[in-house]
Amino acid sequence: MNSAERAESLLISEGYTCVLCNGEEIYPSDKRGVAPLLELLSSGKDFSGFAAADKTVGAGAAYLYVLLGIREVCAGIISSAGLKILEDAGIVCRFKNKVPYIINRAGDGMCPIESAVKDAGSPEEALAIIKHTLERLKG
Numbered sequence: 001m002n003s004a005e006r007a008e009s010l011l012i013s014e015g016y017t018c019v020l021c022n023g024e025e026i027y028p029s030d031k032r033g034v035a036p037l038l039e040l041l042s043s044g045k046d047f048s049g050f051a052a053a054d055k056t057v058g059a060g061a062a063y064l065y066v067l068l069g070i071r072e073v074c075a076g077i078i079s080s081a082g083l084k085i086l087e088d089a090g091i092v093c094r095f096k097n098k099v100p101y102i103i104n105r106a107g108d109g110m111c112p113i114e115s116a117v118k119d120a121g122s123p124e125e126a127l128a129i130i131k132h133t134l135e136r137l138k139g
Contacts, residue, residue: 004051011053037064058102060113063126
């Protein structure tokens with residue numbers, strides 16, 4: 001079983017929201033949204049070459065995967081924008097369902113992170129927008 005298959009298997013069997021894997025190194029999370037990816041970025045660890053499995057990948061998560069140096073992403077649900085970001089960065093992507101955009105948790109509109117980064121010009125700009133948006137949402 002390769003790293004991507006292992007990450008995907010753990011995501012499903014253990015009920016995680018996100019799993020990064022590279023051989024025996026595994027970083028699972030059960031946190032929602034982009035929180036686990038922001039934590040991994042702030043850890044300072046080099047995740048270049050890791051594979052990831054994620055329940056939901058929108059544009060915000062896709063930009064964060066680019067910054068993390070992930071080589072392959074397996075997604076349960078991916079937005080059109082998220083897929084384009086990953087493909088443009090040369091990241092291999094497999095997914096079960098592609099949607100026009102990620103829906104917010106209330107189910108009545110677009111995810112605020114997806115909406116916030118729609119005009120980002122780079123992964124670095126998207127990271128700044130994501131952090132600002134999360135601060136604003138906390139109130």
